[in-house]
Amino acid sequence: MKRAILPLLALGTALIMAGPAVSQTALPGPTTPAAQTPADRADRRADLVHGRQIAITGGRHQDAVACARCHGADGAGDSSGAFPRLADQSAWYLYKTLQDYAGGLRPNPVMAPVARALAEDELIAVSTYYAAANAAPAAPPAPADVGLLQIGGAISARGLPEQGVPACAGCHGENGVGKAPFYPFIAGQSAAYLAFQLQQWKRGVRGGDPQNVMALIAQAMTDEQIQAVSVFLANVRGREITPDAGAFRPAHAVGTSGTPWTAGRLPGADGPGGPLGAPAPRQP
Structure with a gap:
């Protein structure tokens, strides 16, 4: 849009x-997600409801923490720099970021246990919810x-x-x-x-x-x-700022295999040597 x-x-x-922009590093372009079907749209509505619940109260696991405690229910974050704005991001990017925290690509003592406590369906749901939160001040x-x-x-x-x-x-x-x-x-x-x-x-x-x-x-x-x-x-x-509609189904519409992030390792920048695919988040 x-x-x-x-x-x-x-x-x-x-x-x-x-x-024009200076381009000294060739980067792969984004992949266009598949067109959404009525079933996809129904799934997205379910994810929004589920995602809001996770954002407000936390996930199913006993270690889950409510996202809103730090990032706000609207995803506005704060101005200190400790808790970034989540609103306006695409769902896939938020989903991938949580995977990076869980797998050690982004070392963070606060976010790593939060991400690991979320099951796959919870990662998808809360990412979809914050991607739709486009009214944060x-x-x-x-x-x-x-x-x-x-x-x-x-x-x-x-x-x-x-x-x-x-x-x-x-x-x-x-x-x-x-x-x-x-x-x-x-x-x-x-x-x-x-x-x-x-x-x-x-x-x-x-x-x-x-x-x-x-x-x-x-x-x-x-x-x-x-x-x-x-x-x-x-x-x-x-x-x-309205996220592209195709970015709302992070795992299913875009997927993780074959993207620039899963093509290899990042020497010295992927935590304890973990692959870019990252260990799966802990299941409840």
Whole structure:
């Protein structure tokens, strides 16, 4: 669905729209999910009900924790950077992220046990629920120097070709709206969260992205450049953001085999050497 974007600054808009994205790393394109049948739509309605229950009260397992305690029932997250915004993401991306936490691709002492406590049907349901939560309020704009926003906007739109860094917009779309289902929505996430994730890649302790490209990008950036692009993207706002309908059935419409994430291993970035396929979440 068409997304209308309202960046904080007119200058940021000009920077994003100016010129083609720099592409120094060939990435596989997203796979278009199969068309939904009436049965698929019925399953999605059931997932929304089930997913809301998991978000509010937790899953069936005794160790399950309600997502809303940290991310909010509407998926808005918070501005501290500890709990990211889940609303506006595609269901498949949320589903895959939970798998990454469970399998160690994204080491996190809080999220790992939460993800492992969810059964497969619960992963699907709660991912579908938060993908449909597209009315969460945006966080307040992050305070920022205009010069820092200019630098961040240029990196987002054009990259840093002299450092081998492609434009953020090449994969995450103009103004960070994402390209469902594989490339996440990053506009409006807190600057602290975005910067922390880039630093995790820079240090080689996070995986889960196509071909480990984000580690290569982050390692080529200075800390100042990471901060600039994080602050810029945190200040981008979407006037209308509706996830693509085809992204609502993460396991069934898109699947996990044959995607960029399951093609091999990420050296030094996949926890205790676990494969990208990741161990299955613990069943109740």
